Amino acid sequence: MNATAIDTFEFESPEQEKIFHGLTKELRCPKCQNQNISDSNAELAKDLRNKTYELVKEGKTHDQVIDYMVARFGNFVRYDPPITPATIFLWLGPLLFIVFGFLVLYRQAKHKSSKDDELDSDEEARLKDILKQEIK
Structure with missing residues (x-):
């Protein structure tokens, strides 16, 4: 069962909803390691979906939300991490x-x-x- 079917989020605009759904598909669940936060049923993924929702509702852009998550979880939280000297x-x-x-x-x-x-x-x-x- 898909976790997002249980979560209900209301947005002020279709653009916010599009950003949110894009982010939840792009961000990896740190606990599951091979699922995005949209598909994961883990509590951590639920918390990340909620935090992503909060940030989008605050008007944060796609890049600002990604930066926020990377600052807390490192590049591992991204399915497509950038090439850096460390990686x-x-x-x-x-x-x-x-x-x-x-x-x-x-x-x-x-x-x-x-x-x-x-x-x-x-x-x-x-x-x-x-x-x-x-x-x-």
């Missing part, structure tokens, strides 16, 4: 990990293929014996 590794880390993995695999494959082309002295002697037997 750059989180954004680029998976890509760097994949590139590093491919480089390791490439080096191992290259090293193995060069080893496969070379025969050690025992293998070379055995090959010469086999070739001599074939010629006879």
Whole structure:
């Protein structure tokens, strides 16, 4: 059951309602971690919906409400956090990990293929014996 079906909010204008619904879809529930505050049934999400409603009713803009929530919960409260020096590794880390993995695999494959082309002295002697037997 969707939590917003239980909550009833009245707005002074359709614009306020639009801002509110947009914000509740954009803000992540810190407790649920993978739900926005609109879809979460957690008490914290309910509190955040109520606070969002209060701020919108006070005439705060979308960005002001986001700033308020980020100041209290950090960028984690946003589903799409901005790239900052603190989050750059989180954004680029998976890509760097994949590139590093491919480089390791490439080096191992290259090293193995060069080893496969070379025969050690025992293998070379055995090959010469086999070739001599074939010629006879």
